[in-house]
Amino acid sequence: MNYSRPELGERLAADYVLGQMPPLARRRFERAMAGSATIAAVVAAWSDRFAALDETTPAETPPARVWRAIDQQIGPGVRPPVRERWFLWRGFAALAVAASLALVVYIALNPMKPRQLLAAVEAKSGLAAIMETAKHSPADLGLSTMRLGVSERERPRWLRAALLITNQTVPLTEEDSPPAR
């Protein structure tokens, strides 16, 4: 088919935009359009004119399963659309804020001297030796990981977190320790 005749091009563009082309003819026309800026411009002009009619159609959010199906079909690794992700993050954020608050309240209510704390930890995990090397322990760090019921494996992380909160940097594990002087 000779798409370069202007009138034929116009007619085909109109058919295309009004949805009057059978699928095969449409695909052929789309290939022609990809190779011809003129045809593409005519189609774009018609599409834009009629696009105004779509305003008369109420928008409606499709059910979530539609995105899930698309997500699945185009491959793994796609994160959900922003709104769902936003809910997810809001959940995480709320949890994190609650946890921080609980920690602050706990610290305030349970003052404990670092020495006591270290002794208590040493009894369980032998971490005290490393802790001893900390030159800048806060004078009255009120945290007891024992009372929090934290498992032994998790304890160093909790201590580190507590010290970080009070602006102390203390190496708590072998890997974190500075090289021996």
Place this chain on the structure above:
Amino acid sequence: MLPYEDADVVARNLAPRVADLNSKLPELMRRAAQGDKQAFANLYQATSAKLFGVALRISGRREIAEEVVQESFVAIWGRAKDYDPVRGSVMTWLVTIVRHCAIDQLRHSQSRPEGHSAPEDILSTFVSTGRTDISAELRALQRCLDELDRKPRQAVLLAYLYGMTRDEIAARLNVPVGTVKSSLWRSLERLQRCLGS
């Protein structure tokens, strides 16, 4: 007339928000074309409600409209590289894909949706309810459609809004198929002249 002046004021106030949406779409398309799935998800988030509306209008059935949106977005992901910003807006490109997909589904299923309201009813209801968010483009198009005779106007609207074939339009308007074909083309010529480009 006052209501119209009000409408213009509201339209001017609305315009920046519409422009915001439209201005971020090309960037999302560009990134989606490079395989950025997050950008693609955002594109879906920003456009799927409008596109689902279009799919519903043509297919007339929710489960088919859902399939249409799904199939279309899978195609959009695969063909994102084909989008050329020089050749029209992102939204128009997306609507074209969804319309064609919905039309193919209709042809494939061989069944016509029931209860399509008369296209002119859609348009007149929409315009006469005093909505304040009608674009200048729609007003201009409406004015030019009004200049067409009744049946040619209906033929154009049935084709665009519902994706009807010439045969279906001929049956609906009770005119020969050949007449529909030539009247669609003549109507478009007249619209083109009327819209002044």
